Amino acid sequence: MAGDGQELDFDLVVIGGGSGGLAAAFRAAEHGARVAMLEPGELGGTCVNAGCVPKKAMWLAARIAGDIGLAAQLGFAAGAPTLDWCEFITHRQRYIANIHASYRRRLDAAGIVAVSSRGRLVDAHTVECVDGVRLRAAHVVLATGGRPRRPSIPGAELGLVSDDFFQFTAAPARVAIIGGGYIGVELAGLLGMLGSEVTMFVRGPRVLHHFDAELAGRLQENYRQSGIALHLDRDVRALSRGPGDSVCVDGDGEGFDAVLFATGRRPNTDGLGLEAAGVETDAGGHVCIDAWQDTGVEGVHAVGDVTDRVALTPVAIAAARRLADRLFGGVADAKLDYEDIPTVVFSHPPLATVGLTADRARELHGSDAVHEYRADFRDMLHALADVPQRSLFKLVCVGAERRVAGIHLLGEGVDEILQGFAVALKKGITLDDLRDTVAIHPTSAEEVVLMR
C-alpha cells in the first residue's frame, strides 16, 4: 500500500493485530466482510510475543527442572538441572515464528489486508496509517492492548518489566520481583525453579488478592519452602544503584542482578485519536464500552486489554468473535458473557480457578447459603518423593441444591484439569452431579468429584 492522501474503503478496519484484533479480523472475513488490520509489530501481540506463549514455554522449562529434582529424589541418576537458556530460547522462538507464519498464511487466505503500521482515528469511520493512507469503514475495532506499567518511584528506570524478561538469555543470580499479581507470581516461580535466588516484594498482605485467600496462602508456603523470599505488606519506595551493576530496593543490602516490576499494565490508547472521534476513556485510560463492545460512538468498538474487561487472551478472542458475528454474521444477540471465566496462574504448582470465591459468594448470597468443600492432599508423585508440597482443592456451593458456584484448585496438573469442570460449572451443575460421576483413579482430578 502506498500513496499519501490515498483513501481505501473496507467494511471493517481493525487497529491492532494481537489476540483480539486477529480474532475480529478473521471472523469478520469469514462472514464475507472486506477487512483491513493494522499492526506495526509482530503478529499475535502480547500473548504470542511477550505474554502467554513465551511465558508458558519458560514455565514448561521450569517444570522440567522441578521434575529432574524429583527424579533425583526417587533414585534416578539425575544431577542438578542446568538449562542452556540460549538453546531453549531457540526452541521457544522457533515455536513463536511458526505462529507468526501461520497467522500470515491465514490472513492471506482470508483476503485480509494486513498493514504494517500504527493507526489512529481521524474520525469514527476513518483510520490513518503512518504514511498518511486513510482507510474508511462502517466499523472500526480498537484492539490495541496494553503495556507494562512502572510505578513512579525514584530509580524506576533501573527496574525491568515483563517485556524485558523475555529478552533474558540466562537466569539472573539474584532477582527481585515487585508485585504479587499473577505475572509477578509466575515470574518468581519459574525463575526460582530455573536457579535464580528470588525475592518478592508484595504491597498487600498476600499474593494474588483476587483469588481464594487460602489457596494463595498455600502457594506462598510452597514458594517459601522452595526458597523464594517473600516480603508482604511492603510498599517499595525507591530503586538505586548498588555495588557493581546491581540494583538495590529501598537502599537495602547488596542489591539484585535484576529487579522486575510486575505492577500492572496500562492500555495503549495514546495517540490513537480517541478524542478526534469522541471515544471516551475511563480514569485508567481504558476505552469505555458497553456489554456489546460498543463505545459511545456509532461504528467504533473495542475488545481486549484496551478495555477494562478481564485481561486474558481467550476473553479478547471470544469478545471479538461475538462482535464480528453480530456486525457481519447476522447474529443480533451475540455478546460475551463475562461471568465464570476460568483462568490459570502458571505458578509452581499452578493455581486454577473459575467462578466465585467463598467470600464473594457470601456477599452475593448471604453466609447461610454458601457451603465450602475441600480436599487437602499430597499428589502421588510428591508423596512418592516425600516432598512436602501439598495440593488444595476447594468447591464453593450455593443454595439448598448446592449449585457449584466456584472451583479453586492448587496443585500439579490443575492447569489441564480445570477446563472440563469449568464447562460443568457454566452449565449449572450441583455437588450431587459431581458425586454421581465415577472417579478416575488414581489421579488428582478425582478429588473434585470425591470432595466432602
Ligand SMILES: Cc1cc2nc3c(=O)[nH]c(=O)nc-3n(C[C@H](O)[C@H](O)[C@H](O)COP(=O)(O)OP(=O)(O)OC[C@H]3O[C@@H](n4cnc5c(N)ncnc54)[C@H](O)[C@@H]3O)c2cc1C
Ligand atoms: C507476561 C504476561 C503473561 C500473560 N499470560 C497469559 C496467559 O497465560 N493466559 C492468558 O489468557 N493471558 C495472558 N496474558 C494476557 C494476554 O497476553 C492479553 O490479555 C492479550 O494479549 C490481550 O490481547 P489484545 O488483543 O487485547 O492485546 P495485545 O495482544 O496486546 O495486542 C495489541 C496489539 O495492538 C498493537 N497496537 C498498539 N497500538 C497500536 C496502534 N496505534 N495501531 C496499530 N496497532 C497497535 C500492538 O502492537 C499489539 O500487537 C499475559 C500477559 C502478560 C503480559
